[in-house]
Amino acid sequence: MRAGPLQLFLVTALAMTAFAANSILARLAMATGEAGPWSFTLIRIVSGALVLALIVSPRRAMTSGSWLSAAALFAYAAAFSLAYLSLAAGTGALILFALVQITMLGWSLVSGETLAPARWVGLLLALSGLVWLLLPGLEAPPLTGAVLMAGAGIAWGIYSLRGRGHASPTAQTAGNFLRAGAVAIGAAFPALYLTSEAMPSAHGFAYAVVSGAITSGLGYAIWYFALRSLTASLAGIAQLTVPAIAAAGGVVFLSEPVTLRFLGATALILGGVALASMARRHAAS
Template sequence: MTAFPLRLFLVTALAMTAFAANSVLARLAMATGEAGPWTFTLLRIVSGAVVLGVIASPVRAIQSGSWASGLALFVYAAAFSIAYLTLATGTGALILFALVQITMIGWGLASGERLSAQRWVGLTLAFAGLIWLLLPGLEAPPLQGAALMAIAGVAWGVYSLRGRGQSQPTAQTAGNFLRAGVIVLALSVPAFLIIDEATPSWPGIGYALASGAVTSGLGYAIWYAALRDLSASLAGIAQLTVPAIAAVGGVVFLSEPLTVRFLLATALILSGVALASLVRRKPQQ
């Protein structure tokens, strides 16, 4: 691809904004108590399954996807929602994004892939940024929330690894959302009995439905449309913008401060991930 047309730029920007909006919507629901994490997860997955099922067709959704990917999707969504009970919007997105990339690169290492010096430097920078972000102090995020978001990131990394190379990604995603919906519905009765979550408000329901139907369901469909014309490096660069967009959303919609620790950690993590992810793989020998 020799040019980056305006239409492709706008579609890509829209997809990245949708992904970042998931963090904003979850934090809006959790910080204000408009919806609890289980209700948010339930409504998000089910509404996302409905929208993607309509886009891909219900028959193709049923025939596509896998239960393992559906389980990984459910773990990601549940841990993501619970983490945002305590994490700031940008911090949560940053931890999520870093762990997704680290998981995927780590799987390559475990599979025998040999990394270049540039990728090792990138991984070291990313880990240093995470350590800096999580070091004890007044500006450190709550450890429990950070751990849960790390679990969400690993789960999403596993989900992404399982979906690599799919010829029909939208149909596969629809099938995975459908299976995750079955899982979350099956667990809902015991979950609500155990956690005794308050009834969500109408705004809380709206946040969850928007996260599922719009910024997840439509967001993924838009992203897969953009991916057809994006090189791997441009796709990776685009995803680097998600934590920054989420942080801006947190400032605008939740009046969250941008701390020095967060800004430094963001610079280290995103620089490291860029170095580690946006270079050609070294051939195995």
């Protein structure tokens, strides 16, 4: 069943807000010390797996997904949490989004796809915006956090490439979350011990559960529902709003400043990605 125009707009806006909220929730937990990165990652993945398994049925979740995709999902979630020990919400979302798109475009090049001139221009604009954002200076984000978030973006790009075009994306996501939960249990507990990370507070636990169960688990289910009625170009453009929403949330909930460098880099990165995406869809049509 396809959604009507108003329903489609509302569902898409809700999904994008959910994705941006993951950045805000992670930063809230890390900045305030309410939860550490390893406990946040573990709780987020397990709670997301439980919700998604209930949506598609536990049996279907257990027979879907793959361990390689689950490993990429865990790598994304762990690097994402570690990065938000130091990054602002909007900056982290922008770096994440940029690296996801650059990874997917890079794979197109490696696979032998010929890029249209407009796509090359868009890719170069996005890369120049990312370089500008990361250049040393008073407004530059912390290097460790930026590198970790770049790693998260690459991992999410790989995860997206592996799941592209699948007939049952929600079931695949549920299966991948279940397997990533097993990976998280095996990796997070030793990390918690080695780093002597404190147990999360009630607020930190709640942030992680909401991030996993609602803004990840339900967020992905809502997004896949919206994708049934969205064209590929509209879906790509919708995702351009996520860093902006995350930055606005960082201002409201964390009193984070928005610098001129961030605004300029955002314009270059999102404009470049939009140009590359639209050129790809135009060529495909």
